[in-house]
Amino acid sequence: MMPSGWRVRPARFNDAEAMLAIEQRAHSHPWSRKQLEEILDSDHAVWVLEDADARCMGYAVLMLAVDDTDLLNIAIEPQCRRRGLGRLLLREVLDRVRERGALRCFLEVRVSNIAAIALYRREGFTEVGRRRDYYPSRQGREDALVMCLELSVEEKA
Ligand SMILES: CC(C)(COP(=O)(O)OP(=O)(O)OC[C@H]1O[C@@H](n2cnc3c(N)ncnc32)[C@H](O)[C@@H]1OP(=O)(O)O)[C@@H](O)C(=O)NCCC(=O)NCCS
Secondary structure, X not given: OOOOOOEEEEOOHHHHHHHHHHHHHHOOOOOXXXXXXXXXXXXXXXXXXXXXXXXXXXXXXXEEOOOEEEEEEEEEOHHHOOOOHHHHHHHHHHHHHHHOOOOEEEEEEEOOOHHHHHHHHHOOOEEEEEEEXXXXXXXXXXXXXXXXXXXXXXXXX
């Protein structure tokens, strides 16, 4: 259950700063401020997880197509991890895209991203492919797993 006073709301352009602060600690190759601002200015679906003091503690970015949606990014403030918030945010945004008619959610994730892969598997995503050398990495390039969730199927309780 969401902690008291916390909520998921659509992101605003002026969330870029707070999102950037999390983004820079979440990824080895984070999105820049300019990229975040372009996303916030686009028709991507972006949601922010905010705490009871209205501080941004996480966000999720999805790209919507007719039947499919792509989860492009999800991140939780490092100090708030392993409290079930990533799961709650993911479930909430999937509910919202399902309401908008999405039938499937696809995503790519680094093969080394144990935490995210575990979260996605637990939420019912299955591996549907692998893209070789998809991401830049500190060692050169890294493969991506492609995962998919059928949104029409009832989610786990
Ligand atoms: C992936 C991420 C969003 C998960 O957020 P979180 O709030 O810590 O996750 P939750 O506490 O909701 O965990 C849900 C489940 O995911 C799995 N999980 C989460 N973190 C894990 C970790 N470090 N190691 C193993 N499993 C993990 C577990 O199965 C967990 O369930 P459990 O706690 O009941 O065992 C967070 O680690 C993050 O922001 N990572 C950096 C950004 C990123 O890599 N995003 C995904 C790629 S786009």
